[in-house]
Amino acid sequence: MIERLRGEIFLVESDYIGVDVQGVGYQVFVVNPYQFEEGTTNVVYIHHVVREDASLLYGFSVQEERNLFRSLLAVSGVGPKAALGILSAGTPAQIVSAIQAENVAFLTKLPGIGKKTAARLILDLKDKLAHWMPKTLEIPTQTVVSESNDREIVIDALMGLGYDEKEAAQLANNSFEENQSVEAWIRAALRQKG
Template structure:
């Protein structure tokens, strides 16, 4: 099984990167493809090698902590690799870990693909296992929970959809400054009828670009 790959990133899309490892291109699905933008040198990506009957997929992460948390998420009934990647794309690892240990269902249900029952299973299945795996979120800050942000005049033109998306992203730990920057980068292409989920996804892409 592949544990990590090292090589330059030669291509990226919204959901994956392509790494050139000894003249072979590996497609690697990753929470933050844009984190690798502008890096011409070789990078190390920690891999989860997922094998199923109809496909062999590679999921990659910037750190061992992300890799370990991803594998722990897969142990929860109802969470597959796509949902686990979505969770890691929407929240910082330390914030997700802290939410599980603090049994913060309100936070967990804001993560993509996670309903109340799955959030409860995450807490039940992982709360103690994260400490044993060295992922002790109890020592990490969860200051992003329940953040109240001032009204954003830029968001008014997009109606309540952007405000709801903004509130959801704030609850995932992103700051007002980060959200304002993301909005300024995307506001000219936002459609009046665009849904909250779409706005959150587009904003996350901007946030990953930095």
């Protein structure tokens, strides 16, 4: 199986890129092909699917995104195309946070995801993705919250999950406690909505 490719991007199409590795051109389906620029050398992390009628490569610029893609594939009813569609509609942080918060409204806005699939995503992945929350939200490592700057981080994270600015600010204000981490603050805000 192919783990990664390092090569020159020679083609950028609407749903895939061409990667030249020592004279061999690979077709790699990616979330956002336009993040790659023709003529540049890139490392692409690969998920390789071998079927009876095809051998397909799905590529990601970071391993974290590939790991989330693989987690999505483990859910019944989610194939590679649907998983790519999900990843193209939101950042890994937004998707994982929505699953953690059981935010069905956000999940059903993702391409190809109805209420049943959203419920399966939550049921199958909520516990498995619990360790992703701090990493994917890209929260600073500080442990004590200063109400000014960190309040904006919390509001931005909530808005990324689909809350409007007013509602996000209200959730942030209502869930603030002294000496809590930004991660704990976000989790507390999400619990209020649940």
